[in-house]
Amino acid sequence: MADIDALLADLVTASRILAHEGICDAFGHISVRNPDDPSRFFLARAIAPELVTRDDILQFELDGTAVDDDRKPFLERFIHGTLMQARPDIQSVVHSHSRGVIPFGVTGTPIRPLLHSCGVLGTDVPVWDANDAFGDTNLLISSNEMGADFARTLGGARAALMRGHGSTVVGRSIREAVYSAVYLDVNAQLQAAAMQIGTVKYLTDGEISLIQSRLADAKPDEGYDRAWQYWARRADASRA
Numbered sequence: 001m002a003d004i005d006a007l008l009a010d011l012v013t014a015s016r017i018l019a020h021e022g023i024c025d026a027f028g029h030i031s032v033r034n035p036d037d038p039s040r041f042f043l044a045r046a047i048a049p050e051l052v053t054r055d056d057i058l059q060f061e062l063d064g065t066a067v068d069d070d071r072k073p074f075l076e077r078f079i080h081g082t083l084m085q086a087r088p089d090i091q092s093v094v095h096s097h098s099r100g101v102i103p104f105g106v107t108g109t110p111i112r113p114l115l116h117s118c119g120v121l122g123t124d125v126p127v128w129d130a131n132d133a134f135g136d137t138n139l140l141i142s143s144n145e146m147g148a149d150f151a152r153t154l155g156g157a158r159a160a161l162m163r164g165h166g167s168t169v170v171g172r173s174i175r176e177a178v179y180s181a182v183y184l185d186v187n188a189q190l191q192a193a194a195m196q197i198g199t200v201k202y203l204t205d206g207e208i209s210l211i212q213s214r215l216a217d218a219k220p221d222e223g224y225d226r227a228w229q230y231w232a233r234r235a236d237a238s239r240a
């Protein structure tokens, strides 16, 4: 049996990190799959990420049905279950409206990693447009049908943008998902700045592959752990 208490404590910390690092504001959310029952996942009730505590976390079936809880869930909970349904490797999902990525979702200019820390994003960050399959909507993923369509666009990628809305990042752990969400926005901001100056030289496919191998081989306290420890301390300090 997994240590669910420790996992949910990390989920609370992750919510606070995402708020403190500017990835989430009043909106956005992070989930984690239940390691003891992969057909379920944990996600907070509808509440600003900065405010999430252990008591706010609900459990859901992959179709977005809450397990024995009638508190108000996030409208966009369907993002989490549909991605976990489509990709057994996904253990954690971050959805946000972080501002740096928005210009890339509406211009057709793709996000491409240009900084070593952003190699985690991989070679392809696709863009999903709700209008393509669903016409005019309020842009939010509010059904399993929309979530499944988004999952097809994400494919095997680490992150995908949603046109005029935000982005979603997946990971094989909470820490990998948080790291990828932070550096997706970092890359977007740096890429927008670099494109103002001149022609951008992006990471090569080979460089991205080597960066990802190094992260995969990281020992405890390295890589994702080191970033996590730093961000968790900053998020805690901001609450003192």
Ligand SMILES: [Zn+2]
Residues within 6 Å of the ligand: 076, 095, 096, 097, 140, 141, 165, 166
């Ligand atoms: Zn959203």
